[in-house]
Amino acid sequence: MIIKKAVIFDMDGVLVDSEKFWKQAEFEVFSSLEVNVTDEWCDETKSMTTPEVTKFWFEKFPWTGKKLEEVERMVVSKVISLIENENCQIPGVKAFIETLKAQNFKIGLATNSPSVVIPAVLNKLGIHHLFDAVSSAEFEPKGKPDPSIYYTTAGKLNVKPEECFVIEDSYSGMLAAKHAGMTVIAFTNGNAQLNFEIADHRIENFEDAHLNILDKAFIYPLN
Incomplete structure (x- = not known):
């Protein structure tokens, strides 16, 4: 035994x-980079780490002006803010x-x-x-x-x-x-x-x- x-x-x-916070942060940050964030593709990212998520969207809609690491930090910072301030x-x-x-x-x-x-x-x-x-x-x-x-x-x-x-x-x-x-x-x-x-x-x-x-x-x- x-x-x-x-x-x-x-x-x-x-x-x-907090999963809703990740989805919200993902939508706000990547949409600001002219990424077409769809529910279908968001479902694919649910089990990914944040570097994997960032790479996923970049490969579909490459952006300029911001490095992947910077974009990832933007998503994480948004999630932390939501956790701290929301129920x-x-x-x-x-x-x-x-x-x-x-x-x-x-x-x-x-x-x-x-x-x-x-x-x-x-x-x-x-x-x-x-x-x-x-x-x-x-x-x-x-x-x-x-x-x-x-x-x-x-x-x-x-x-x-x-x-x-x-x-x-x-x-x-x-x-x-x-x-x-x-x-x-x-x-x-x-x-x-x-x-x-x-x-x-x-x-x-x-x-x-x-x-x-x-x-x-x-x-x-x-x-």
């Missing part, structure tokens, strides 16, 4: 409802993490977002002190669905991949965690379109999760 010692959270869509907290997530900490689980964060966005999110929710390790795919060879960020986070937590639960809201994130050999919990948040077939467990919302998940999925706390 494998004892679970850690819970690793995705960030966008799990800790904060985006996922209900119940702070209390959920506090419950896990009380059960002696190590808590990690693994996100495709740039590292500068992480403090904005953790400070917004007042949960910085609850995390034992944070990781950004910015420092990995590839972002999710590549599993490298999950291997990195497990290493920071000093646990084996098979000792980790991962909470994800996207198929690419769940795939990354599965490839890393971790137990995946899909956070659906009422999203009927989410493909959670590869997940081992499911959480509809964090406010009810104490009753229907902690007693079922989180059955091996480190006590």
